[in-house]
Amino acid sequence: MNRKDWLLFLGVGLFIGxxxxxxxxxxxxxxxxxxxxxxxxxxxxxxxLSMLMGFAGQISMAQAAFFGIGAYASGILTSRFGLNxxxxxxxxxxxxxxxxxxxxxxxxxxxxxxxxxxxxxxxVIVHIILGEEVEWTGxxxxxxxxxxxxxFGRPVTNDxxxxxxxxxxxxxxxxxxxxxxxxxxGRALRAIHEEETAAEAMGVPTARFKLQVFVLSAVFAAxxxxxxxxxxxxxxxxxxxxxxxxxxxLMVMVGGMRSLWGAIMGTVLLxxxxxxxxxxxxxxxxxxxxxxxxxxxxxxxxxxxSLVPRWPGPRKDPIPAASDGGS
Amino acid sequence: xxSHDFGKAxxxxxxxxxxxxxxxxxxxxxxxxxxxxxxxxxxxxxxGKTTLFHxxxxxxxxxxxxxxxxxxxxxxxxxxxxxxxxxxxxxQHVALFKSMTVLENVMLARxxxxxxxxxxxxxxxxxxxxxxxxIRESAACFLDFVGLEDDAHLEAGTLPLGKxxxxxxxxxxxxxxxxxxxxxxxGGLNMRETEELGELxxxxxxxxxxxxxxxxxxxxxxxxxxxxxxxxxGRHLATGTPVEIxxxxxxxxxYLGEG
Numbered sequence: 001m002n003r004k005d006w007l008l009f010l011g012v013g014l015f016i017g018x019x020x021x022x023x024x025x026x027x028x029x030x031x032x033x034x035x036x037x038x039x040x041x042x043x044x045x046x047x048x049l050s051m052l053m054g055f056a057g058q059i060s061m062a063q064a065a066f067f068g069i070g071a072y073a074s075g076i077l078t079s080r081f082g083l084n085x086x087x088x089x090x091x092x093x094x095x096x097x098x099x100x101x102x103x104x105x106x107x108x109x110x111x112x113x114x115x116x117x118x119x120x121x122x123x124v125i126v127h128i129i130l131g132e133e134v135e136w137t138g139x140x141x142x143x144x145x146x147x148x149x150x151x152f153g154r155p156v157t158n159d160x161x162x163x164x165x166x167x168x169x170x171x172x173x174x175x176x177x178x179x180x181x182x183x184x185x186g187r188a189l190r191a192i193h194e195e196e197t198a199a200e201a202m203g204v205p206t207a208r209f210k211l212q213v214f215v216l217s218a219v220f221a222a223x224x225x226x227x228x229x230x231x232x233x234x235x236x237x238x239x240x241x242x243x244x245x246x247x248x249x250l251m252v253m254v255g256g257m258r259s260l261w262g263a264i265m266g267t268v269l270l271x272x273x274x275x276x277x278x279x280x281x282x283x284x285x286x287x288x289x290x291x292x293x294x295x296x297x298x299x300x301x302x303x304x305x306s307l308v309p310r311w312p313g314p315r316k317d318p319i320p321a322a323s324d325g326g327s
Numbered sequence: 328x329x330s331h332d333f334g335k336a337x338x339x340x341x342x343x344x345x346x347x348x349x350x351x352x353x354x355x356x357x358x359x360x361x362x363x364x365x366x367x368x369x370x371x372x373x374x375g376k377t378t379l380f381h382x383x384x385x386x387x388x389x390x391x392x393x394x395x396x397x398x399x400x401x402x403x404x405x406x407x408x409x410x411x412x413x414x415x416x417x418x419q420h421v422a423l424f425k426s427m428t429v430l431e432n433v434m435l436a437r438x439x440x441x442x443x444x445x446x447x448x449x450x451x452x453x454x455x456x457x458x459x460x461x462i463r464e465s466a467a468c469f470l471d472f473v474g475l476e477d478d479a480h481l482e483a484g485t486l487p488l489g490k491x492x493x494x495x496x497x498x499x500x501x502x503x504x505x506x507x508x509x510x511x512x513x514g515g516l517n518m519r520e521t522e523e524l525g526e527l528x529x530x531x532x533x534x535x536x537x538x539x540x541x542x543x544x545x546x547x548x549x550x551x552x553x554x555x556x557x558x559x560x561g562r563h564l565a566t567g568t569p570v571e572i573x574x575x576x577x578x579x580x581x582y583l584g585e586g
Contacts (some may be wrong), residue, residue, distance in 0.1 A: 176449040183448035183459060187435045191424045198422035201384060203410035203439030203502050212445055 005178055008261050008308075016167050020160050032272075033159045037231060039271035040166035041224045043264045046251045047173050048220030050263035053252060055181060056213045057193030058108070062119035063248045065126035066218040068240030069096040070225025072130060072137055075235045079146045080136075086149075089226040093219050100218030101211065108210040111196055115214065123245050130237035142236040149230040162231060169227070170264070173220060177260050189213060243286075247274065250289055254296050256303025265304045335398075337362040337506055337537050338383065338414075343392035345378050345561075352378040353389070354561045360506070360554075365532050366539045367548045369572075370558035371581060376541040377419055379558070380508045383539075384416045385409040396506070411439040415504035417495040419511045419541075425484030429475055429494055432483050433466040436501035466501060473497040473527060489520040496527065500536070507531065509540040513547050525551045549573065557581070 023032045045063050052058050073092030077083040083091075099122075107118040130137050137143055149156045149165075156162055180186050191199035192206050200206045229235060247270065255266020273292070278285050300306050336359035345353040353375045360366050368376050381387035383394055385406035394402040401409050415436075424432050441462055443455040470476045473493050478486060483494060492512055499507050509528070513521045525547050531538055542548050548555065549569045557565040557572060559581045565572060572578055 179451050180445060180449045183455065184434075184438065184441055184443050184462065185445055185448045187427070187431055188438060190427060191435050194424045194426060195422045197386065198418065198424070199435070200406045201386065201410060201416055201418075201422075202436045202498060203407045204435070205405070205407045207405075216445060 002182065005182075005261075012261065012264070013171070016171075020163050024160070032276075033163050035272055035275050036268070037159065037162050037166050038228075038275060039268045040163070040170045041228050041231070042248070042251065042271055043170045043267045044173055044224035044227070045221045045248050046255075046263040046267045047170070047177055047260060048217030049248055050252050050255075050257070050260055051177055051180070051189070052213050052217040053249070054257040054259070054263070055186065055193060056189040056210055058210055058214060059113055059116040059249070060119045060214065060217060061116055061242065061245050061249070062103075062123035062126070063217065063221050064240045064242070064244035065119075065123040066096045066100065066221035067225040067228070067244070067248075068126055068130055068237075069099065070222025071229040071235055071240065072143065072225075073222070074226035074229045075143045075146045076136055078230075079143065085147060085226070085230050089223065092226050093222040096218045096222035096225075097215050100215045104211040104214045108214060109207045115210075119245075120242075123242050127237055127241045130240060137237070138235070140237060142234055144234045146229055146233045146235070148233055149227075166227060166231075169223070173223075174260060174264070181260065185209070247289070250293060254292060254303060256305035259303065259305040261308075262303045262305030269304065335362070336360055337397060338539070339393075339395040339398075340379075340383075341393040341395070343379070343382055343389045343394065345375070345382055345387060346390045352561050353382070353558075355392070356558070356561070356563050358556055358563060358566070360537065360539060362505075362537050363532060363535060364537060364553040365528060365551050366537070367552035367555045368539065368541045368558060369543075369545075369548060369555060370564070373560075374558040375561040376558055377510055378561075380416060380510055380539075380541060383409075384414060384508060407439070410502050410504070413503070413505035414508065415499035415502040415506075416508035417492075417499050417510055417512060419514065421488070421491045421495060423483040423491055423494060423498070425482065427483055428480050429483050429486065430463075430466055430470065430479040432494060432498050433469050433501045434462050436469075436498040437462045437466060439502050469497045469501045472500065472530075474523075488515045489517070492516060493524070493527070496531075500531065504536060506537045506539060509538060509542075511541055511543065513542055513544040521547055 019036060020033045024030050045067055049060065049063050052060055070092040073095050074085060074088040077088035077091060078085050103118055103122055104115070107114040131140050133139070151165065156165060188199065188204045188209050191202070191204060192209060196206055251267040251270045252263050253266065254270060255264065256262025278288055281288055296303060338360040340356055340358045343353050343356040344351065356379065368379065370376055378387065382389045382402065385401070385404055389402055393400055396412060396414060401412060424435060427435070441458050443458055447455040467476065467479065470479055473496060475490060475494060475497060478490060483491065486494065492515065496509065496512060513524055516524060521544060528538055528540070528551055552569055555567060555569060555572045556563070557578050564581055565575050565578050567575065
């Protein structure tokens, strides 16, 4: 992590840390803690997606499906088989990772957006299975009687506790990802995004790295799904459809494709937009999302994170964007 | 004609044929590159020079024939494996990672000589930290070697073309190849830059790395190459030293046309 990351860490950490303390003082917005818990859970999904899409340049339209696999695996194992949630979570994660691996092997060998196509189909299939396998998933009427989470033998019931638990996990995941990005692996992912052939010629096993980062994104989504399950304690296939996959993509794009911080900012903003401020638009929600994407693409393509003011300090001389390689 | 006794070949091409649909880009090319030389590959446009480089580096699979490095067959292996085995290359059309810095471009090329994966880097295990330090240091050495150390922290895409070409070479060298393929390294360079390039290529050979280059700049070729392979319409036309090639009737004919 570099200097910029540490400063952001301090700033964002402080904000996340005091947020509930402040919000709970005002009755009208005290439920924002609940919204932020969802934002934290979605942030996990989006961190994985940011690694996959923003850094390695691969688009997945199935993050909601991996989120759903994690959620339903946890939900079914705990509600029907009485497994401890903390034991069910790794099962969901392993399942989600294996499925991603199976989808990734044939599609990620190829250059181009084959992953987007394959995951588009896969996402739809998962959504149908969740709706149709009534015996297991409860079908459209949902899966209920899912236990909550316990930590150190005590059930986590208080929203504030949930808030700190979820955001604590988000920060751990963020640190993990930042470390990866500023390393040999991160450079390889960025190189694949920019010049896949050159990356391969420099000795980067591009297919393997694309596969690994895709599996990583599925793991993050499944962890998030498991947390989601035990927070809301009932599941419905509607939370895991294509629209949700697109929402996750939007969150990453709005926040800034090439920044993990951006992924979190975009997720928080769009979660508030979706859960709080757009409810009145009901079915027109999709239009609003389209408009947001348009505005971002036109006016600040770097995403929200590009609006963060620069801090004083050694700064590189801006060089006019002159050559595009010439020849 | 093939009168070399430079010892065992570092690279052997055996009957390489490359067809794209109905077009034959290479037709039965057989050739051996001895170690520690500067080996030029020349020929008129469309002679199959770049295709030959693609076949050696694994970006293309030859339709038939065999590529061997130090006696081991390498065609059929994915490009990253071939790089790890010791063949690096540059690209005719600069293929840098433009939004990465000059230093990062070279650091990336340390990939085949380093090991840390997702878990080691994500959890910042001790081995990974020292490896990262080594990567940074050795990348800086390679920048020193080519003379780009002052530009280390600039974005690669912002460099002038001449420096981008040199950076491509630094990046290829950073994979520690035994054989480096330079695809038109002088393309787009001015005279002074070309002279410096010739100097750099000689220093690469002196380090013990065999250089194979495709080039159109005949002055450069004649000045620095030890051996020249001439391709014409995908076929092996002639082989020899610069002096032999300069006066070779078939080569003159290929370049100037039948008079």
